[in-house]
Amino acid sequence: MLTFAEENYLKAIYHLSDGGKKGVATNDVSHAMRTKPASVTDMMQKLGEKGVIEYRKYYGVHLTEDGRKLALQTIRKQRIWEVFLVEKLKFSWDEVHEVADELEHVRSQILVQRLDEYLGYPKFDPHGDPIPDEFGEVKSRPRFPLSELEVGASGQIVAVKDSSAAFLKYLDKVGAYIGARIKVLDKVEFDGSVEILVDGKKSIFMSKDVAMNILVMQ
Amino acid sequence: MLTFAEENYLKAIYHLSDGGKKGVATNDVSHAMRTKPASVTDMMQKLGEKGVIEYRKYYGVHLTEDGRKLALQTIRKQRIWEVFLVEKLKFSWDEVHEVADELEHVRSQILVQRLDEYLGYPKFDPHGDPIPDEFGEVKSRPRFPLSELEVGASGQIVAVKDSSAAFLKYLDKVGAYIGARIKVLDKVEFDGSVEILVDGKKSIFMSKDVAMNILVMQ
DNA sequence: ATTATTTTTTAGTATAGTCTAAAATGGTAT
DNA sequence: ATACCATTTTAGACTATACTAAAAAATAAT
Incomplete structure (x- = not known):
């Protein structure tokens, strides 16, 4: 089970690595997460031990397949919540971010499933980003x-x-x-x-x- | 600003004190929160310093007016979320607890306001508990x-x-x-x-x- | 009223996550 | 090839929250 912070780091790495393809530098993660590089190193070591990233000192990190799936689970939740906020609660698309960033960490599979169903199984979030399916599949767009x-x-x-x-x-x-x-x-x-x-x-x-x-x- | 844990303790104290009327013993809080009495004492001291409870060593705690309001804000959020879960997402009333316990900590006034509006300003949650208004007023029932x-x-x-x-x-x-x-x-x-x-x-x-x-x- | 019991608090430890400052490493440029 | 610089890591510290074990206080029992 991942903590909030771990989920956020994983998500950041996913985005920075273009979906897990490329390696990611400590500094970039630090910038994306608005934490200090030293904190990132700590976290990278922890995530490495958990097997969700491959971490080689001084050479940045790669997501493992497990890590990619976990990152996508969080991203899925985030985007489904964003659809909810915009479509049902009439949030404007620039208001949803911080709120969805909290909602995405709520741990309940049933909740996401029911919400997804309630929203009619949306395929894209309000920004046009694809919503990954439960298995971590994303329809990539050109x-x-x-x-x-x-x-x-x-x-x-x-x-x-x-x-x-x-x-x-x-x-x-x-x-x-x-x-x-x-x-x-x-x-x-x-x-x-x-x-x-x-x-x-x-x-x-x-x-x-x-x-x-x-x-x-x- | 209160942390998750602080919010939870405050909520527990509110419930145990029958809405802030009575004093509450360390042991009871410990039991309600499923933490050890020593942890409760720590937290009571912290909450006391923050001015949300009155804490006298060995004599338990009382909510201050500030504390009562904060507890009710959390309870308000919890109950609004419970209405959402049951009415919109078709949760059964025994499923909502854990989920609402997480959702209630999402920090966004706008979110609660919009959700409240979306649900048609419900007055009671699925269990029949009253939903406090934004100012901490609760319609008490016999x-x-x-x-x-x-x-x-x-x-x-x-x-x-x-x-x-x-x-x-x-x-x-x-x-x-x-x-x-x-x-x-x-x-x-x-x-x-x-x-x-x-x-x-x-x-x-x-x-x-x-x-x-x-x-x-x- | 003194002892025994229960409750509460203190003291010390652990984990998660962050930080700063200093040391180490890798890459670049002469 | 060596010296420099940017990046990264280590080391040590801090906050929040929890724990266990032991001490202290309040309460109950004789």
Whole structure:
């Protein structure tokens, strides 16, 4: 049985590793979890002993198959709750996050099952993210450069093409990050630069060069 | 801000003190919370420092007005969630407890408000317990001896008239306790003895003498 | 009223999760 | 190849919550 914190770390690793494919650095987890690297190391060792990640000192971590399934169980719960909050309780999509982050940890299979049934077995959450099934299967959706999104379209940043420090630092500075929900507010015909809204809050203006190197999913 | 554990202790004290009226013994809290008395003492000191209870060594605790309000906020959330679980998700009334005990700790005023609205501002939970309003007001309902309940009627054990060790030990042995949800299954005309169902699970047969000393609320 | 019993508290320990500061490692750049 | 730098890990500390065992206080019994 995983604790709240363990579930959250696992979820973060899942997202950072693009669904368990890639290895993830301590620093990135630390950033995503808003904890210090030292705390991450502690947790990585614990999760390693539990067999949900493969942990090699100084080389970051990989999810094991068990870890992937557990992460997806949490993500499933989170997304089902988000559907509930938006569809039934009329939350706006930017309000649901913190609440769902708590609800997702409620330990009751029956609860999730009944809720899923009550909601009519939704396949995607309010942000368009797929809801994994009970067995950890996710229908993956195509990803493409942010530059190809039309004005008004929403998506989520899922990866970067260019992973140079310069580029990543820039993204960090402007507040774009893997996992961010975005919406295209405006697009300049002339040079292909775009203005996007991040997480329903912050608006960012970026060149086409930058937009081409950010991969999104709808 | 209270932690989960603090909220739970406060809730237990509220119930044991009959809504904050009476003082509560360490041992009783320990029993209700299924923790050891030493742990209770620790927590009582902490809650005392936070000003939500009045704690006098060796003399048990009283809720302060702040404490009472906080306890009622948690109870309000719990009962609203119970209504949701039973009415919308088709849980049976004996299934809701553990789940609601987790849901009640989700920290979001908006969530409770919206849920309350979604459920049509219910006044009582599935067990018939009143749902306190946002300001900590509870419509109290009359309490009376279990012996006066008719066959088929449900209620909750809220107090004992006779608090002798012998009587309490007996109640403990048969599995009756303050807070238990009960339903009268049968009543013998001849001697007034009754058979009750505790928490939808365990059936207990008791003499009229016993039933007269158990106070229930509907 | 003194002893015995029960209840409560203290003291010391454990686990989970976090932190800071310092040490270790790996990768990069000369 | 070595020195530097960023990253990562270790070490030690802290808070929250629980525990056990022993001491202290209140209560009951003689």
